[in-house]
Amino acid sequence: xxxxxxxxxxxxxxxxxxxxxxxxxxxxxxxxxxxxxxxxxxxxxxxxxxxxxxxxxxxxxxxxxxxxxxxxxxxxxxxxxxxxxxxx
Numbered sequence: 001x002x003x004x005x006x007x008x009x010x011x012x013x014x015x016x017x018x019x020x021x022x023x024x025x026x027x028x029x030x031x032x033x034x035x036x037x038x039x040x041x042x043x044x045x046x047x048x049x050x051x052x053x054x055x056x057x058x059x060x061x062x063x064x065x066x067x068x069x070x071x072x073x074x075x076x077x078x079x080x081x082x083x084x085x086x087x088x
Contacts, residue, residue, distance in 0.1 A: 014041045015082035018053055018061075020068035028065075 010016050010032050022028035022045075030043035030053045039057030053063040059073040068076070076082035 010085070011035050011041050014055060015073060015077065016085040017083040018043050018055075018068070018076060019081045019083075020053065020063065020065045022047075022051070022065060023067075 014032060014035075016032050018030045019027050020030065025047070028045045028047060028051075030045045033042045033044040035041045041055045043053040043055070045051060051064060053061060053065070053068060055061055055073060061068055061071040061073065061076065063069050068081075073082055
């Protein structure tokens with residue numbers, strides 16, 4: 001019998017990790033950080049600097065990074081740039 005794999009997002013309906021092109025530094029992973037009362041989720045990178053990604057309740061992405069700004073979570077998933085962490 002094969003082991004079962006459980007999948008869950010930290011905040012339901014939002015990916016746990018977003019990957020955006022950071023320009024000169026290459027791809028940067030942003031990890032889910034917080035959720036506000038309006039339902040928007042903030043992502044932070046584990047790199048120097050204060051670049052943030054904000055995702056609204058409807059899945060719209062807002063950031064200063066030109067390659068991710070104006071995207072949607074669905075669009076990033078299709079491009080292989082939005083991930084859910086797997087929990088055993």
